[in-house]
Amino acid sequence: MATFDQELGRRLTAIREQGLYRELRCVDSAQGPRIEVAGRTLVNFSSNDYLGLANHPALKEAAIRAVEQYGAGSGSARLICGSLAPHHELEESLAAFKGTEAALSFSSGYATALGTITALLGKEDIIIVDKLVHACVVDAARLSGAKLRVFAHNDLDDLEQILKWANRRDELHESQIKGEKSGTRVTRPPGKKSRILVVTESIFSMDGDAAPLVEIVALKKKYGAWLMVDEAHATGLYGAKRRGLVEELGVAGQIEIQMGTLGKALGASGGYICGSRNLIDFLINRARSFIFSTAPVPAAAAAARAGIHIMQSSEGEKRRQTLWERVRQCRTGVAPVSDIFRNGDRRDACPTLSAIFPLIVGDESKAVALATQLRLEGFFVPAIRYPTVARGRARLRVTLTAAHSSDDVVRLTSALLQIVNRKS
Numbered sequence: 125m126a127t128f129d130q131e132l133g134r135r136l137t138a139i140r141e142q143g144l145y146r147e148l149r150c151v152d153s154a155q156g157p158r159i160e161v162a163g164r165t166l167v168n169f170s171s172n173d174y175l176g177l178a179n180h181p182a183l184k185e186a187a188i189r190a191v192e193q194y195g196a197g198s199g200s201a202r203l204i205c206g207s208l209a210p211h212h213e214l215e216e217s218l219a220a221f222k223g224t225e226a227a228l229s230f231s232s233g234y235a236t237a238l239g240t241i242t243a244l245l246g247k248e249d250i251i252i253v254d255k256l257v258h259a260c261v262v263d264a265a266r267l268s269g270a271k272l273r274v275f276a277h278n279d280l281d282d283l284e285q286i287l288k289w290a291n292r293r294d295e296l297h298e299s300q301i302k303g304e305k306s307g308t309r310v311t312r313p314p315g316k317k318s319r320i321l322v323v324t325e326s327i328f329s330m331d332g333d334a335a336p337l338v339e340i341v342a343l344k345k346k347y348g349a350w351l352m353v354d355e356a357h358a359t360g361l362y363g364a365k366r367r368g369l370v371e372e373l374g375v376a377g378q379i380e381i382q383m384g385t386l387g388k389a390l391g392a393s394g395g396y397i398c399g400s401r402n403l404i405d406f407l408i409n410r411a412r413s414f415i416f417s418t419a420p421v422p423a424a425a426a427a428a429r430a431g432i433h434i435m436q437s438s439e440g441e442k443r444r445q446t447l448w449e450r451v452r453q454c455r456t457g458v459a460p461v462s463d464i465f466r467n468g469d470r471r472d473a474c475p476t477l478s479a480i481f482p483l484i485v486g487d488e489s490k491a492v493a494l495a496t497q498l499r500l501e502g503f504f505v506p507a508i509r510y511p512t513v514a515r516g517r518a519r520l521r522v523t524l525t526a527a528h529s530s531d532d533v534v535r536l537t538s539a540l541l542q543i544v545n546r547k548s
Contacts, residue, residue: 143488143518144509154179157527159504166504167532169522174479175360175435175443176527177391182434183427190426198419203408206419214425217432218396222367222382226404229396229428230413231420233356233385234260236395238267239411240352240381241321245270249319250290252283256331258354259511261323270321280339283322287347290320320349326369327357330513330521332480334369341375352381357480360389360435361444369476390435392428394420443526450524450533451477457537458483458522481522482508483540491518494543501539 126134139145153160155178159168177183190210198206211229218227230236241264245251249270253261255277265272273289275282294317322344324335337353344351355368363371368384370376381403386394397407407414434440458481485491491507498505498520509518522536 143492146509157525157529157532161504164502166499166502167528167536168504169524169528169532169536170505171523171525172357172388173391173527174357174389174447174523174525175391175440176525177389177431177434177443180391180431180434183391183430186426186430187423190422194422196423197421200419201415201417202419203415208419208422208425210422210425210429211419214429214432215396217429218398221365221432221436222398223365223371223376224382224398225401227396227398228404228407228411228414229386229394229420229425230411231394231417233258233354233383233387233395234263235413235417236383236385236397237261237354238264239413240383240397240407241265241323242268242412243407243410244268244350244381245319245321249321250293252286252290252320252322252349254278254324254328254335256328257323257325258329258356261354265323271318277328278333278336280336280343283340284343284347287320287322287343287349290318290349291347294318317348320347321352322349323352323354325354325356327355327361327476327478327480329357329480330508330519331482332357332478334476334478337370337373337375337379341378345378350380351378352383353379354383356383356385356388357478359384360440361447361479366435366440366444386424386428386431390428390431392431393424394428447479447524447526448477450526450528450530451479453530453533454481454522454524454537457533458540479524481524483520483522485518485520486516488515488518491520494520497543498539501542503536503539 136145149161151159151161155171155173156176157168158165194208194210198208200206202211214229215227218229219225230239237258237260241251241261245268247269250273251265251268251270252273252275253265255274273286275286322340324340326335326337328335341351353370355370358368360366362369365371367376370379370382380399382398384396386392386396397404485494488509491509495505495507505520505522507518508521513519
């Protein structure tokens with residue numbers, strides 16, 4: 125029998141041979157449009173810090189004040205003695221910002237999805253997710269024990285077919301209870317229907333396209349489902365009050381569970397759920413990733429709250445407008461090379477602008493080689509490969525922030541053009 129390290133060595137060799145080996149790169153600077161990596165200054169086009177708040181003086185000052193008053197750590201889980209004032213203040217600010225009755229913060233976006241979905245669903249229930257939804261949702265769905273169904277990306281017809289199937293499943297159960305032959309073995313008590321939860325992102329993290337939320341809301345109403353929307357890449361960027369795409373599309377009040385993260389446009393770290401008071405009280409009592417985790421450090425909660433205040437201010441609106449200027453500039457600049465990278469994807473069919481530009485390469489090794497070329501040119505754009513995206517769908521994922529200058533974008537698009545010309 126192989127030793128433990130020998131076995132892992134073989135597995136690592138296989139990962140390398142598939143072009144999927146990853147390693148950590150130490151960043152020796154604060155997050156921003158430029159970062160220090162291995163003694164070099166690189167223009168950073170890989171960050172989700174969309175509004176450029178991660179290194180904002182107000183967030184740093186809020187974090188420092190929280191450390192001075194509440195210490196470095198929270199000491200315990202929230203339900204013991206770790207529920208510090210900064211956590212409560214953050215959740216009050218989140219609920220007010222999102223226009224919901226209440227909010228609950230978690231240590232990460234991953235913990236948010238895991239705790240929420242497993243608390244709400246069980247083995248007799250059904251969860252329906254978009255094919256490109258974040259891995260944390262897929263993992264949570266599997267852990268919940270609910271019947272998992274996946275609909276083709278943004279495909280409303282496919283979603284409706286699955287919703288119809290879910291409703292028929294309950295009808296078959298009732299028929300079986302009445303003594304009719306259904307051919308389906310179920311164990312639910314009479315009259316109890318499966319809970320059906322549909323989960324999607326509003327702006328998808330790897331492709332940058334938008335979910336058809338208005339139509340999805342109509343379908344979930346038609347078939348009696350619940351809807352959970354992850355606004356991680358939309359919060360702060362869309363809507364009159366910067367609440368997200370659900371606000372911009374006018375469906376915020378029709379979505380049961382609004383999820384988001386504190387580590388992207390808000391510039392801090394953690395995750396959150398916004399919704400009804402009953403939802404939040406239920407999660408406090410049943411979300412295991414909340415109950416059994418030491419509370420996030422007070423500095424992170426205080427920084428996130430400061431990020432919310434900036435986001436809602438005139439400065440936040442100015443930063444958002446600057447971001448969209450850079451996005452439009454990049455879209456125009458990348459257009460000459462986008463068809464080469466796209467590999468059949470028609471992203472421009474989606475009218476919603478986003479700060480995410482996927483340049484689809486396909487082959488994992490080629491994506492790594494292109495990322496290396498860009499790094500030699502002074503740009504940090506790591507290759508995104510399986511399992512983050514599907515096999516054969518490796519890409520360069522360019523992300524824009526309000527902290528980028530117009531010249532940064534010009535230089536990036538110029539470098540991409542040069543690389544493509546050298547290839548051809």
